[in-house]
Amino acid sequence: MKHVTRKATRQVNQNEGLIFEKSSPGKAAWKLPPLDVPEVDTAELLGSSERKDLGNMPEVSEIEIIRHFTRLSTWNYAIDLGMYPLGSCTMKYNPRVNEVVSRLDGLANGHPYQPEKVSQGALRILQTLSECLIEITGMDAITLQPAAGAHGELTGLLMVRAYHESKGAPRKKILIPDSAHGTNPATAAMVGYAVENLKSSARGMVDVAALASQMNEEVAALMLTNPNTLGVFEQEIHKIADIMHAKGGLLYMDGANMNALVGKVRPGDFGVDLMHLNLHKTFSTPHGGGGPGSGPVAIKKILEPFLPTPVVIAKPDGTLGFEYNRPRSVGRVRAFYGNFGMFVRALAYTLANGPDGLRQTTEDAVLNANYIRKGLEGVYDLPYSTPTMHEVVFSDKVQAKKGVKTMDIAKRLIDYGFHPYTTAFPLIVPGALMIEPTESEPKEELDLFIEAMKSIAEEVEEDPQMVLAAPHTTRVSRLDETAAARKPVLRWKPAS
């Protein structure tokens, strides 16, 4: 390995067993206050429903728990440690003030069923965030209820279906481009729609002629990601919208890539009828190792009667409240009102930015992606030369000749102190390297990333075996995923 990493890597090699392996009877990390009501006879109260034993639950002390999870945490990469260029995931900085305000007592301890009279603070947050998101998307109304992007898609398609039913028939199909996220077709199936694939053009965009020929009165909606998963803005978006609308169809926008648009262009202005946002992408709420997310759905007026219940309204006395009586609603998509804690964070982010900050954020995100594209063009194959917005997709075509695939390059990138980009997606690019830097990266970090990627390209030429064996600096080397799936071990069991 002649190439030196200039960025620090960090992988703690301290061993840490499973918590169950540290447990022993009599250790405890809890203490309850003295019981101020009479003790109860559990056997008498619960009878045969009583549980006597909690099996292999652990018994450990507080310091052991602190060390256990702290040690585990050091085995994770994170945005706080450096660039996390996962395409389509928008791994941006998660501001800490968001965490502070979401933990204020009245917000963190508010019960969803407490009277509206003493919930005005929470309702005002719901209303203010709704107003901001409606303005940002250029839509007319919104529901904050969906718990994640895919849940937003589900909610959106339920509204699509209710809309068409109100016109006579739900229609049969949803058109989905071949570059789409897997959640799109999976969602369509859950709402009882057939999926029809829409081929991309040679420029990586919707083939407008093909769309025109595939669009008919059986199609309920087109689910379009814009910019799409190649990071390309659908330049003929107005034609796409017109084709859909001419035959009575709706245009659904997957807002996963909204980080490329905020403050620069509004989907509502270019013909989108409904869309979801991912607050955990564009609006900085933390990914937390896979969630929680939040997937509000913004809609045009024609869909308003179908919004999930409840909806926040201003009451005649000027206070805010929930409206449940909405006979044409698609119903409820989850208990209570959605991932409220994420609304607090997303609103704090919006307030910290203001209109100027939101625009600058988008500009920086697009600037960063183009800078990487320029830096790596010629080193990695660029299958689509169409202009890049917030992310850029290369392929492993050059490196594959040496037997090195996108996943191998990704694993080697770990040794250089970076999280890998998204591998093998979108499906229309064989061996894809999908890179989304977001606005959160300084020029220095981008330069280090470009340098690392160039260095890996050289290594592929000089010593492909070394790249194939990467990562070399992590606590564990590549793991046997085939064995894990063939004979799944999904829980710890005591040695017998």
Next chain:
Amino acid sequence: MRYLPKSPADREAMLKAIGARSIDDLFAPIPAEYRLNRDLKVPRQMAESEIVDWFRERSRENADGYATFLGAGAYYHYRPVIIDSLISRGEFLTAYTPYQAEISQGTLQSIFEFQTMICELTGMEVANASMYDGSTAAAEGVMMAARLTGRHSVAIARSVHPEYREVLATYAHHQGMPLATVPFADNGRANLNALDKAITPDTACVLIQSPNFFGTIEDVAAIADIAHKHGAMLVVSIAEAVSLGIVGPPRQADIIAMEAQSFGVPLGFGGPYCGVIATREQYVRQMPGRLVGQTTDRNGKRGFVLTLATREQHIRREKATSNICTNQALIALMANIFMTIYGKVGLRELAKHNLAKATYTAQQFGKHAKVLFSGAPRFNEFVVQTSEDPYAINGRILEHKIVGGLPLKKFYPELGNAALWCCTEMTTRTTIDAVVGLVAESGRSKSPKEEVDIQEVVR
């Protein structure tokens, strides 16, 4: 903008490197007619101190410092401080889904421990991590049963959380899945005769909740027998996870769909919470959501990976077991730390405190009002019927900074002036005695002696 790490000179240098004259060049692909040539109409950029102040105001408008007797699927339990210390570590907070196992072992191992503890507590063989919440977990559990049995309808107990039932109705509607509702008996449990009649040869599963919405523990064994006799599965929803410390788990169930909010997750006005599905090993390939499995690396070292991904949307697309992608990982970590803190002994003691508080409160209420469904065991919730409208009672209680039980008129009009009350280890005897006195006030004219007691309590 303080989150953006670039100087004007950096931006200039980068544009130059790209070969762009200005940033506008990079937005040229957007048709000019759609470009926004004005500021967004959102509040101006605020300083951090202003943001904190704005949310403090909102917090104060939100029952800050009130005691509560609300449960009904969202429970106020104590959250040990180390939960937030640990989940605030950037390595947990700011990491993505652990697709790259070599640099995600922290998240992966902790999920493996979570899966193990959920299995221990529920008596199931496998558990995922995680679903959005208890309501969507229940709906997905039912869909899973439909896939496993090849049947298409569901019998659902009316004693399941009303909002969970609404969510299931939304999910089931477009799957062509008829729902039959099973009434509850006088003891608050699902009516077994009615259940037996409600199951048809096309019933994929029976969905119950235990403890149910009224706090009553269902006779899971009897219900399982009835469901299985007809070839249907049993899906059990658990909304109050702390009950598992002292209530026997529904081992006879085929699928358990739970809400883990009680395990160290703040009430947070209804979310984010943490749904979980647990089941038997033989059904794992029809299970939705992420699973972590143990394996080894090239040197034989133990490690963990996301596994059985062929069930999931990014591989199977329209044939996936669910469209779920982002889940509630960080909330599952909260629950994980909570379970680790209380563990084998603490969780039972904690549940016992809940049981004792609720038992005492129900006894006190019983002196002035009718406590319904006393014929079956309960955990930490119970239904109180009063002569006075519970909304009026709650209005009076609220002036004392106490939020009363949930009036049930909206969900169960047949129960009349009834409300669902909940006590946890956080409910103090002082508050209980005060609130019982305030509820009793409606009968004040009848009993002058009681009036004196109440005033003493309130004071």
